[in-house]
Amino acid sequence: MKRSVILFALFVTLLAGFLRFYKITTNPPGLYIDEASIGYNAYSLLKTGKDEFGVPHPLWFRSFGDYKVPVYIYMTEGSIAIFGKNEFAVRFPSALFGTLTVTLVYLLLRNLFPNEKKKLRFKNFDIGVAEIAAFLLAISPWHLQFSRGGFEVNVGLFFVVFGCYILWIYWKKQSLFFLLLGLFSFSASIYTYPVYRIITPLIVGVLLLLFFLKKPSLRYQVLLGILFFAVINLPIVLFSLTSAGTARFVETSAFSEYKTKSLAEALLTYPTGIIKNYISFFSFRFLFVSGDGIGRHQIVNFGLLPLWQFPFLIIGFFSLLKSKLKIKYLLFIFLAVIPVGASIAVPSPQTLRTLPMVIPLTIIISWGVYAFLTSLKKKKQLAAVLIISIVALYEFLFYLHFYYVHYSKTNILDWGAGYKEVVEKTEKYQKKYDHIVVDHKMGLTYIYFKFYNDKIPIETVSDEWKKPQSWGDGHTLYIRPYYQDEQTTKIIDTVYLKNENKDVFARFWVL
Amino acid sequence: MIRKIIFIAVAVIDFITLRFWFACSHLEDRFYFSRFDMQLRLDDVIHNDTGVPYFIIHLFHNKLIQTVIDVVKEYILFWDPVFLIQLLSFVGFFGFIYGLYKLGIKKQRRKLFLIWFISISVIQLWILLPPPNPFLLTTGLIAVLCQAVAFYGLWQFTAQKKWYVYIVLLILIAVSVLWIFILPQNVYNYCIKQ
Numbered sequence: 001m002k003r004s005v006i007l008f009a010l011f012v013t014l015l016a017g018f019l020r021f022y023k024i025t026t027n028p029p030g031l032y033i034d035e036a037s038i039g040y041n042a043y044s045l046l047k048t049g050k051d052e053f054g055v056p057h058p059l060w061f062r063s064f065g066d067y068k069v070p071v072y073i074y075m076t077e078g079s080i081a082i083f084g085k086n087e088f089a090v091r092f093p094s095a096l097f098g099t100l101t102v103t104l105v106y107l108l109l110r111n112l113f114p115n116e117k118k119k120l121r122f123k124n125f126d127i128g129v130a131e132i133a134a135f136l137l138a139i140s141p142w143h144l145q146f147s148r149g150g151f152e153v154n155v156g157l158f159f160v161v162f163g164c165y166i167l168w169i170y171w172k173k174q175s176l177f178f179l180l181l182g183l184f185s186f187s188a189s190i191y192t193y194p195v196y197r198i199i200t201p202l203i204v205g206v207l208l209l210l211f212f213l214k215k216p217s218l219r220y221q222v223l224l225g226i227l228f229f230a231v232i233n234l235p236i237v238l239f240s241l242t243s244a245g246t247a248r249f250v251e252t253s254a255f256s257e258y259k260t261k262s263l264a265e266a267l268l269t270y271p272t273g274i275i276k277n278y279i280s281f282f283s284f285r286f287l288f289v290s291g292d293g294i295g296r297h298q299i300v301n302f303g304l305l306p307l308w309q310f311p312f313l314i315i316g317f318f319s320l321l322k323s324k325l326k327i328k329y330l331l332f333i334f335l336a337v338i339p340v341g342a343s344i345a346v347p348s349p350q351t352l353r354t355l356p357m358v359i360p361l362t363i364i365i366s367w368g369v370y371a372f373l374t375s376l377k378k379k380k381q382l383a384a385v386l387i388i389s390i391v392a393l394y395e396f397l398f399y400l401h402f403y404y405v406h407y408s409k410t411n412i413l414d415w416g417a418g419y420k421e422v423v424e425k426t427e428k429y430q431k432k433y434d435h436i437v438v439d440h441k442m443g444l445t446y447i448y449f450k451f452y453n454d455k456i457p458i459e460t461v462s463d464e465w466k467k468p469q470s471w472g473d474g475h476t477l478y479i480r481p482y483y484q485d486e487q488t489t490k491i492i493d494t495v496y497l498k499n500e501n502k503d504v505f506a507r508f509w510v511l
Numbered sequence: 512m513i514r515k516i517i518f519i520a521v522a523v524i525d526f527i528t529l530r531f532w533f534a535c536s537h538l539e540d541r542f543y544f545s546r547f548d549m550q551l552r553l554d555d556v557i558h559n560d561t562g563v564p565y566f567i568i569h570l571f572h573n574k575l576i577q578t579v580i581d582v583v584k585e586y587i588l589f590w591d592p593v594f595l596i597q598l599l600s601f602v603g604f605f606g607f608i609y610g611l612y613k614l615g616i617k618k619q620r621r622k623l624f625l626i627w628f629i630s631i632s633v634i635q636l637w638i639l640l641p642p643p644n645p646f647l648l649t650t651g652l653i654a655v656l657c658q659a660v661a662f663y664g665l666w667q668f669t670a671q672k673k674w675y676v677y678i679v680l681l682i683l684i685a686v687s688v689l690w691i692f693i694l695p696q697n698v699y700n701y702c703i704k705q
Contacts, residue, residue, distance in 0.1 A: 272689045284591040
């Protein structure tokens with residue numbers, strides 16, 4: 001490997017790592033409920049070998065009415081063993097694999113776009129699609145957002161990219177080992193996040209079909225690979241056929257939105273609904289203007305892709321169509337299949353389930369930047385690079401300003417901020433009271449108590465709850481959110497949110 | 512003969528698709544960039560900038576930058592595939608993309624492409640300007656200019672005389688017909704009914 005390649009790989013990895021790890025514990029502000037659940041289950045596995053429900057080393061983790069797939073939780077078990085039970089440990093696997101995805105994309109694209117005739121050259125340094133794409137992915141708001149939270153989908157994306165990279169090596173070396181390793185990596189994505197149950201088999205199917213048709217000498221190996229892929233995914237296929245395995249699908253299914261009375265009506269309604277959902281993922285409103293509007297998935301009123309990339313997406317798309325590169329077919333097929341799984345779910349469009357789209361889109365945009373710059377003469381090229389860099393840098397700094405100054409204040413409730421303080425204050429009062437009761441309107445508080453301090457016994461109660469007379473007066477600590485009608489005489493403490501208004505998150509009452 | 516039948520079918524679908532747009536009014540309401548609440552939005556954003564140096568606040572939160580961002584965001588929506596599918600139908604959108612591609616790769620047609628692009632940009636900017644804008648005229652002109660490229664694209668596509676060309680078009684026509692059933696509710700997102 002050339003020295004410049006190693007240096008660039010190192011540079012882009014460090015940049016991606018810095019942007020993904022910097023202040024990761026405090027921003028996003030708080031631990032989202034799924035992160036807390038992952039963290040506690042991982043901790044429980046580490047200490048007892050069982051999940052929160054006492055099941056020893058499960059393959060499927062029961063969680064809030066459905067089941068989680070296992071890879072991220074077992075990874076977190078490792079990071080909790082190293083870093084302890086805290087926010088950093090829960091987010092570490094996502095940030096680490098998010099960083100490594102950038103490096104892998106660079107190495108993969110170095111091989112997929114090797115023969116660009118008119119490389120951009122600046123002071124003995126060649127810049128091609130691989131360099132531009134890796135850099136853009138490192139600073140991509142979409143990828144950064146999901147790398148900085150404990151999102152399983154982000155680790156799944158790493159396994160898909162790694163699978164592609166290994167299968168590319170297989171294409172060159174034709175060794176069965178690489179085929180099986182690549183397919184193992186793809187399978188790992190399926191065991192990391194549910195949406196890959198649909199995306200990954202489609203991508204693997206396309207790649208294996210390509211090998212089967214283009215390399216007749218490899219057909220037996222490919223058939224063996226299909227068998228291997230089927231066998232290691234058999235458990236999740238069988239699980240998906242059970243009611244537990246389909247719980248999440250039923251909960252988020254787009255089909256449940258439509259009330260059809262007859263088969264004919266269903267045949268008309270379902271396809272149009274799915275098509276409508278599918279094209280919404282390619283909407284520029286979704287990609288550039290507003291995203292999906294969910295505060296955990298983005299900074300509200302920001303798109304997933306920076307605005308300056310819009311013309312280069314258009315240029316890249318048409319320029320790739322025109323080019324003779326065969327890889328463009330795979331790129332367009334991958335881009336087309338990724339939203340398939342998300343199209344049958346609601347809400348649609350949704351940023352999380354289509355995170356893998358960030359890779360083909362970034363490659364198309366990079367190709368657009370590359371095609372545009374190489375179409376210019378040297379002097380104009382330098383001027384264009386300067387202008388693009390200034391605009392892109394400004395927009396990136398604008399994004400960082402919003403992320404580090406605004407996001408941690410405006411989206412505090414999206415991330416479950418406040419619960420940690422509730423647990424810490426409860427710790428302080430624990431010894432003074434015989435009973436600790438939490439109002440159900442506080443949400444699934446129990447998981448935060450388990451994650452931050454599983455020694456505090458709490459009871460979650462409904463609106464109708466009345467304190468039993470046998471408990472006596474002054475022995476019960478009652479935690480509930482802010483209500484306007486509350487009488488301050490019984491309130492002993494308050495948890496305020498760390499936003500500009502210092503809003504009340506919860507109050508501690510003595511009953 | 513098949514080519515002519517397909518073109519008639521596409522023309523009918525496109526006409527029905529466009530009809531929905533004329534059932535409502537004020538396309539410009541959706542796209543028109545409003546400045547009246549900018550000061551309020553800036554005040555609201557700056558509210559979170561406690562402790563941030565003034566030059567950074569001025570650098571990121573000023574009327575010029577906010578105007579540029581707003582206008583660019585609105586402008587991008589004119590090229591939104593979802594908007595174009597709703598304006599041109601599925602098959603029309605396919606023809607539009609193919610037409611743009613064909614116009615772009617042929618050097619002899621680049622001037623034609625440039626004239627088309629400038630014309631449509633003028634109308635788009637007209638819509639972005641403060642109302643009142645003649646809705647029928649602006650929407651009609653945008654639709655006609657896009658339809659022209661779409662039919663050019665479909666003409667070029669069918670000129671290949673390969674079997675798969677007709678399969679692709681038949682699928683797209685079928686999807687377009689299905690789409691017409693859910694179209695009105697989507698158009699509602701882009702224009703405000705009176």
